[in-house]
Amino acid sequence: MRKNTLILGAVAASLALTGFVAPTFAARQKPTPEQRAEWMIKRLDTNGDSKVSLDEVNAKTAEAFKSFDADGNGQVTRDEIKAKRTAFREARKEWRAAKDKTGDEKTVAMEKLKEMRPAMLPGMRPKAFKHVDTDKNGSLSLAEVTARADKMFKRRDTNGDGVIDASDFTKTKKI
Numbered sequence: 257m258r259k260n261t262l263i264l265g266a267v268a269a270s271l272a273l274t275g276f277v278a279p280t281f282a283a284r285q286k287p288t289p290e291q292r293a294e295w296m297i298k299r300l301d302t303n304g305d306s307k308v309s310l311d312e313v314n315a316k317t318a319e320a321f322k323s324f325d326a327d328g329n330g331q332v333t334r335d336e337i338k339a340k341r342t343a344f345r346e347a348r349k350e351w352r353a354a355k356d357k358t359g360d361e362k363t364v365a366m367e368k369l370k371e372m373r374p375a376m377l378p379g380m381r382p383k384a385f386k387h388v389d390t391d392k393n394g395s396l397s398l399a400e401v402t403a404r405a406d407k408m409f410k411r412r413d414t415n416g417d418g419v420i421d422a423s424d425f426t427k428t429k430k431i
Contacts, residue, residue, distance in 0.1 A: 293425035296308075296420075299316075300312055307420065308409075308419060309418065309419050313405055313406075314406075318398060318402070321377060321396075321398050321401055324336055324337060324340055326340075330397060333395045334394075337377075337380055347369045347371075350368065350369075351366060351369040353365070378401050378408060387404070388400050388401060388404045412424060
């Protein structure tokens, strides 16, 4: 009898604790597909027409590739990707430490964080790296990365008009 009361009390305490924690998790909402689309278009749209062309994607891809190619040899290795991510983590720690401060220290930390932020590059994740490395030499060339970016662009351009815009993210019912 006493054992059952103890178990029942533990379960009740767990449920009560869960009730207090749940609102914290509920406050964190995942961005909607529309929000993610808006952010992507804003990030890639260089001419301000609210559309992303293949040329804009290729220009951003080349820019991102250059930021990962630390030794400038035209190849991005797994180690270079790992080093870029590590540098970003360190910059983020510095920014968090300077976040509550004012003046130059905060500005410098924010600029470093922006500079170190790894851009999205096809092949950044380990599984994706293998797929993008088509010649299987253990590194990514700009041609390999651009070819994967082109495939991703074509898949995202759902209406086939040659640009990615808000209409490519709307869901239409097929009748």
